[in-house]
Amino acid sequence: xxxxxxxxxxxxxxxxxxxxxxxxxxxxxxxxxxxxxxxxxxxxxxxxxxxxxxxxxxxxxxxxxxxxxxxxxxxxxxxxxxxxxxxxxxxxxxxxxxxxxxxxxxxxxxxxxxxxxxxxxxxxxxxxxxxxxxxxxxxxxxxxxxxxxxxxxxxxxxxxxxxxxxxxxxxxxxxxxxxxxxxxxxxxxxxxx
Amino acid sequence: xxxxxxxxxxxxxxxxxxxxxxxxxxxxxxxxxxxxxxxxxxxxxxxxxxxxxxxxxxxxxxxxxxxxxxxxxxxxxxxxxxxxxxxxxxxxxxxxxxxxxxxxxxxxxxxxxxxxxxxxxxxxxxxxxxxxxxxxxxxxxxxxxxxxxxxxxxxxxxxxxxxxxxxxxxxxxxxxxxxxxxxxxxxxxxxxxxxxxxxxxxxxxxxxxxxxxxxxxxxxxxxxxxxxxxxxxxxxxxxxxxxxxxxxxxxxxxxxxxxxxxxxxxxxxxxxxxxxxxxxxxxxxxxxx
Numbered sequence: 383x384x385x386x387x388x389x390x391x392x393x394x395x396x397x398x399x400x401x402x403x404x405x406x407x408x409x410x411x412x413x414x415x416x417x418x419x420x421x422x423x424x425x426x427x428x429x430x431x432x433x434x435x436x437x438x439x440x441x442x443x444x445x446x447x448x449x450x451x452x453x454x455x456x457x458x459x460x461x462x463x464x465x466x467x468x469x470x471x472x473x474x475x476x477x478x479x480x481x482x483x484x485x486x487x488x489x490x491x492x493x494x495x496x497x498x499x500x501x502x503x504x505x506x507x508x509x510x511x512x513x514x515x516x517x518x519x520x521x522x523x524x525x526x527x528x529x530x531x532x533x534x535x536x537x538x539x540x541x542x543x544x545x546x547x548x549x550x551x552x553x554x555x556x557x558x559x560x561x562x563x564x565x566x567x568x569x570x571x572x573x574x575x
Numbered sequence: 576x577x578x579x580x581x582x583x584x585x586x587x588x589x590x591x592x593x594x595x596x597x598x599x600x601x602x603x604x605x606x607x608x609x610x611x612x613x614x615x616x617x618x619x620x621x622x623x624x625x626x627x628x629x630x631x632x633x634x635x636x637x638x639x640x641x642x643x644x645x646x647x648x649x650x651x652x653x654x655x656x657x658x659x660x661x662x663x664x665x666x667x668x669x670x671x672x673x674x675x676x677x678x679x680x681x682x683x684x685x686x687x688x689x690x691x692x693x694x695x696x697x698x699x700x701x702x703x704x705x706x707x708x709x710x711x712x713x714x715x716x717x718x719x720x721x722x723x724x725x726x727x728x729x730x731x732x733x734x735x736x737x738x739x740x741x742x743x744x745x746x747x748x749x750x751x752x753x754x755x756x757x758x759x760x761x762x763x764x765x766x767x768x769x770x771x772x773x774x775x776x777x778x779x780x781x782x783x784x785x786x787x788x789x790x791x792x793x794x795x796x797x798x799x800x801x802x803x804x805x806x807x808x809x810x811x812x813x814x815x816x817x818x819x820x821x822x823x824x825x826x827x828x829x830x831x832x833x834x835x836x837x838x839x840x841x842x843x844x845x846x847x848x849x850x851x852x853x854x855x856x857x858x859x860x861x862x863x864x
Contacts (some may be wrong), residue, residue, distance in 0.1 A: 443588075446584070447584070450580050450583075450584050451580065452577070452580050452581055452584055454581070455581055455584055455585060458585065459584070459585060459588055462585075462588060462589060462592065463588065463592065466592040466593075466595070466596055467592075469596060470595060470596060470599050473596075473599045473600065473603045474599070474603060476603065476605050477603040477605060547703060548699055548702065548703065548756055549699060549700065549703060
């Protein structure tokens with residue numbers, strides 16, 4: 383399969399190299415907001431949204447840094463630009479759509495400086511994607527993150543009905559399940575780049 | 576040269592972004608009721624969740640919107656609630672204070688251990704080993720998980736390893752209810768004075784071999800109580816608190832073990848006349864009787 387094709391990029395980011403379960407990025411929201419299916423899917427949507435924005439920003443900043451011949455500023459400027467853009471978008475949503483803000487608002491400040499977001503920006507630069515490819519990559523990564531979060535939330539909701547021993551209830555069994563989930567995604571390893 | 580480019584790029588970038596955010600802050604400012612901050616200041620900042628909201632801030636928002644009354648916060652003092660009510664111009668409203676009550680009285684001076692547990696000093700851990708060392712399967716293990724989890728210092732273990740709740744300090748946050756592996760704690764309105772301090776589901780005098788203050792399901796309390804106030808269900812008296820107005824200390828008087836008690840506001844737990852006096856001050860020896 384052509385490694386440049388959009389489908390390849392999408393599947394690669396979503397399943398093969400899933401950001402949470404293969405790269406172990408964004409573990410904090412993965413464990414923090416996977417308690418309920420409802421919040422998990424909202425969080426997934428928020429992360430996908432921020433990823434798309436940061437992907438666009440990173441593409442622009444990268445072009446700028448190449449133009450002034452200062453690629454060593456990549457890391458710091460990515461963080462600054464992504465954080466402030468998301469802040470701006472958050473203000474915008476708050477003004478324009480209070481309902482959407484209530485649904486996503488509390489998550490947005492949490493994920494602006496998340497490693498999954500920064501990781502995405504750095505990966506797409508390293509892979510040398512063009513603008514459209516970057517967007518598809520971000521979409522795939524967001525979909526993968528949402529998938530992991532929703533899978534986890536579904537499992538944890540079911541866990542509520544099981545008779546797990548009391549000492550492993552809560553964080554312990556969540557971590558165990560996260561490990562098993564990650565192991566199953568290891569089945570995809572080696573298929574992408 | 577490089578350093579200049581770096582400085583200029585990053586400086587220009589941050590300046591641009593700062594300007595953008597500054598403008599956005601002005602243009603996209605969202606008005607928020609300033610009363611929310613004031614009301615939040617007046618709340619106890621315990622963020623305990625006893626009111627049913629995630630914290631003091633969401634509760635303050637609901638207060639300002641008039642969805643709830645200040646009385647819903649059982650942690651703040653009556654004066655504090657009154658101050659908020661006056662500030663918002665609403666009725667304070669009264670929410671009956673709830674307290675955590677323990678359905679067990681089997682301290683080490685009255686309840687036998689069938690095994691000596693020597694592991695981690697935690698009820699949660701002990702209950703995993705065949706339900707803990709207590710001879711009574713339902714009884715309090717006495718290792719103080721509830722005392723440790725209480726954020727308000729309302730629970731102290733007494734000399735017989737039984738948690739005692741300070742009703743003044745208890746905010747009914749429910750932490751002890753969640754942590755007790757034997758599910759002995761429950762939140763009760765403070766006015767529920769009649770209380771069954773036992774969860775043993777067995778009947779007959781066999782109960783007394785394990786615990787001197789256990790309920791033997793003799794049913795005397797149910798007979799002495801008016802109407803359907805007390806019924807025996809699963810070998811335990813169950814108090815129908817919907818008839819709470821009928822409560823009196825009478826039903827406890829003939830209880831031979833003192834497992835049904837009257838919790839007095841000032842004098843604490845009162846047992847009936849015919850309950851056996853417990854004189855032993857030390858722990859009962861572990862092992863078969």
